[in-house]
Amino acid sequence: MSASDGAVTTGTGSAIPTAPEHPVEYRRVYVWELPVRAYHWINAIALVLLCFTGYLIGAPIRAFYASEAYQQYWFGWVRFIHFVAAFVYVFNFLGRLYWGFVGNKYAKWTAFFPLKRAQQQEIVDVIKADVLETKMHGPISTGHNALAGMIYFFTFLAFVFQTVTGFALYSSMSNSWLPRMFVWIVPLMGGEFGVRFWHHLFLWFFVTFVIVHIYLAFYHDYIEGRGTVSSIIGGWKFDREKSDK
Numbered sequence: 107m108s109a110s111d112g113a114v115t116t117g118t119g120s121a122i123p124t125a126p127e128h129p130v131e132y133r134r135v136y137v138w139e140l141p142v143r144a145y146h147w148i149n150a151i152a153l154v155l156l157c158f159t160g161y162l163i164g165a166p167i168r169a170f171y172a173s174e175a176y177q178q179y180w181f182g183w184v185r186f187i188h189f190v191a192a193f194v195y196v197f198n199f200l201g202r203l204y205w206g207f208v209g210n211k212y213a214k215w216t217a218f219f220p221l222k223r224a225q226q227q228e229i230v231d232v233i234k235a236d237v238l239e240t241k242m243h244g245p246i247s248t249g250h251n252a253l254a255g256m257i258y259f260f261t262f263l264a265f266v267f268q269t270v271t272g273f274a275l276y277s278s279m280s281n282s283w284l285p286r287m288f289v290w291i292v293p294l295m296g297g298e299f300g301v302r303f304w305h306h307l308f309l310w311f312f313v314t315f316v317i318v319h320i321y322l323a324f325y326h327d328y329i330e331g332r333g334t335v336s337s338i339i340g341g342w343k344f345d346r347e348k349s350d351k
């Protein structure tokens with residue numbers, strides 16, 4: 107069936123042909139408030155910078171230069187960008203934690219823990235529909251679906267881990283009170299090598315997360331047809347009257 111047949115696609119699951127005289131009702135819902143969107147994009151930019159510069163710190167480019175090492179500063183810039191991005195990323199994350207207590211219901215910390223029976227059921231449903239493809243989509247959450255929320259929670263834990271190990275590494279190069287608070291982490295993790303190893307390993311967690319996350323954002327945008335991608339820019343999603351949760 108083509109669009110010229112008058113088929114109307116609905117917001118849930120596959121394209122379901124509907125008679126044109128019975129259009130599906132959508133309403134516009136303000137889901138992601140400005141602080142959530144600002145957090146999202148500041149975090150995305152900081153994280154990409156941290157991944158690139160962190161990778162370069164761990165595997166510096168071996169290049170031949172006409173000038174002496176002390177006459178150039180490119181590696182200094184790489185480290186400088188890593189440290190600036192690190193501070194932006196940490197304080198931005200603290201802002202998001204605060205918003206988890208005062209923001210709207212879609213931003214609340216409860217959206218990240220599947221404590222309710224309905225959330226646990228949704229995790230099973232999303233795995234069946236999106237991963238195993240053994241079930242059609244049922245009603246779809248307006249905010250994060252319960253599985254996405256839980257994955258974000260694990261990501262937030264990884265944010266904390268990377269912050270702790272990052273500041274532990276930084277503590278040997280700074281006298282500032284903030285990094286100095288993490289000095290004790292270094293012996294706890296078996297010395298600087300141990301901290302560096304774990305800090306480096308988690309780079310690959312973030313690289314994997316970003317690739318899968320961007321793929322899923324576009325996948326859900328296409329499958330659900332209710333403006334998932336644009337919602338994280340403008341804040342609004344479109345929802346079928348009966349699918350709000």
Ligand code: HEM
Pocket residue numbers: 153156157159160161163164165185188189192193195196268269271272273275276277302305306308309312
């Ligand atoms: C998700 C965020 C982050 C990622 C992906 C990341 C990644 C990396 C990587 C891959 C390295 C190189 C490790 C090695 O193989 O030697 C590194 C080094 C480092 N990172 Fe991070 N990092 C992140 C966040 C942070 C934070 C929040 C801080 C806090 C200040 C930080 C501070 C440092 C320091 C001090 C070094 C060592 C620099 C040097 O020895 O020259 N990082 N980072």
Ligand code: HEM
Pocket residue numbers: 142145146149150151153154202213249250251254258261316319320323324334335337338
């Ligand atoms: C480095 C890149 C990125 C990172 C680290 C990242 C991380 C995150 C995180 C942590 C959240 C949860 C937000 C919250 O509730 O506070 C989120 C949500 C979201 N992100 Fe990203 N993001 C990245 C890039 C992108 C891009 C490029 C897009 C779109 C093209 C996108 C689309 C979305 C959407 C639509 C949501 C809300 C959807 C949902 O899961 O319910 N993200 N992202």
